[in-house]
Amino acid sequence: MSAAVLAAAPPRPAHRDPRVLRWLGAYTASTLGDGVYHLALSWAAVRGGTPAEAGLVLAVSAVPRALLMLGGGVIADRFGPRRVVIASDAVRCLVVLALAALVLATAPALWTLAAVALVFGVLDALFMPAVGALPPRIAARDQLARVQGLRGLGQRAGAVLGAPLGGLAVALGGPGTAFAVAGLLFALSLPLLLGLRLNPLPTGAGTEAARRSTVLGDLTAGLRHLRGHRVLGPLMIVIALSDLGFVGPLNVGLALLSDQRGWGASGIGWxxxxxxxxxxxxxxxLGVKGRVPRAGAVLGWTMALGAVSVGALAHAPLLPLAVLLALSVGLLAGLSGALAGALLQTECDPAYLGRVSAVASLCSLGLAPLSFPLTGAAIGLWGTGPVFVASAAVCALAGAYGLLVPALRHAELPKG
Incomplete structure (x- = not known):
């Protein structure tokens, strides 16, 4: 076959691209490792101290994650996302395997578990922006929606399978065995990542400026790029508002709602x-279809419709109806989240992608969880119904804002 014919051949769709599948395998293994690690850490902390002390151990990783996330974005852009992801998973593998050996040999002090949690928080601040910056370096722009869909599947696999796998490992051999399983999963991601080859960054203003800038200058330039962009700036506000309204009911409200309805722990599970x-x-x-026409408008409408399901969830009198409403929330939130990620990666200059991804991760994983205690306190004062409705209103505000900003409403994903 001639070189001209090869050049004219269309690129492979993301779900058939060996590079994307290699990245997806590494990401899924790492996500599973995270799930097993967190289950093992919580079990070891509960067995080793009081409930308050265990809660402190589990919360300590949130501090460096929130404080260092923006710096992690600068590092991802400066040194390349592949290097940062490989280094993060390698250190996580070594740390958690060392902890496994320690737990199997003796009962570690709580300060040891807290120190490991602190290290993981620092590594999360490096890992998350770098993961967000990788897809445009391994897939064509018209495949980024598919990549976000595949990434969503990897996240679901980690959320659904990680905790049960960790629980099984704890049941068979205790937390030491579970930590060892987590370390092996982190190790599994390394050969996949080491064989991953990235597309070079296009030469442009962002890359040229980065060669001459300081770290603080890099961070300032990334925030300036985000603030001045007609799509990315409004998109970040939409992401922040939707996460702020969504995570409280999902992470705190469901447990209180299930308890009030008498559905028990199994109700939360369903x-x-x-x-x-x-x-x-x-x-x-999204992973199979690849492109959603009028992505900006669909993003706004799915958030607005998902808000209706969030508000209705607290008023469901029967568990089957609550499960159906949760299914609706998952469908709409999953689609809007993937579209937001695809638009972010499509619109952003690749030289700034680590920093912009860091801001998005900070909104989702650094600031939004601060609403957890507020949600619990508000439910204690006013009950689940009003609080779920108020949270739904914040989600609806995110969708309405996206629809009211013309540049975001008319944003499109590239055609294949």
Whole structure:
């Protein structure tokens, strides 16, 4: 076959691209490792101290993650996302395997578990922006929606399978065995990542400026790029508002709602299973379909419609209805989240992608969880119904804002 024919051949879709599948395998293994690690850490902390001390151990990683996330974005852009992801997973593998050996040999002090959690928080601040910056370096722009769909499937696999796998490892051999399993999963991602080859960055203003700038200058330039962009700036506000309204009811409100309704722990499990099924279905759909026309408008409408399901969830009198509403939330939130990620990666200059991804991750994983205690306190004062409705209003505000900003409403994903 001639070189001209090869050049004219269309690129492979993401779900058939060996590079994308290699990245997806590494990401899924790492996500599973995270799930097993967190289950093992919580079990070891609960067995080793009081509930308050265990809660402190589990919360300590959030501090460096929030404080260092923006710096992690600068590092991803400066040194390349592949190097940062490989280094993060390698250090996580070594740390958690060392902890496994320590737990198997003796009962570690709580300060040891807290130190490991602190290290993981620092590594998360490096890992998350770098993961967000990788897809445009391994796939064509018209395949980024598919990549986000596949990434959503990897996240669902980690959420659904990680904790049960960790629980099984704890049941068979204790937390030491579970930590060892987590370390092996982190190790599994390394050969996949080491064989991954990235597309070079296009030469442009962003890359040229980065060669001459300081770290603080890099961060300032990334924030300036985000603030001045007609799509990315409004998109970041939409992401922040939707996460702020969504995560409180999902992470705190469901437990209180299930307790009030008498559904018990199994009720929480069924509702979360409904949400996970919906989110996985939307990710699978986007991963296969590849492109959603009028992506900006669909993003706004799915957020607005998902808000209706969030508000209705607290008023469901029967568990099957609550599961159906959770399925609806998962479908709509999964689709809007994947579209937001695809638009972010499509619109952003690749030289700034680590920093812009860091801001998005900070909104989702650094700032939004601050609403957890507020959600719990508000439910204690006013009950689940008003708080779920208020949270739904914040989600609806995110969708409405996206629809009211013309540049974001008319944003499109590239055609294949």
């Amino acid at each position: 509702i979360l299973a409904g949400f996970g099924t919906g989110a996985a279905a939307s990710s699978l759909l």
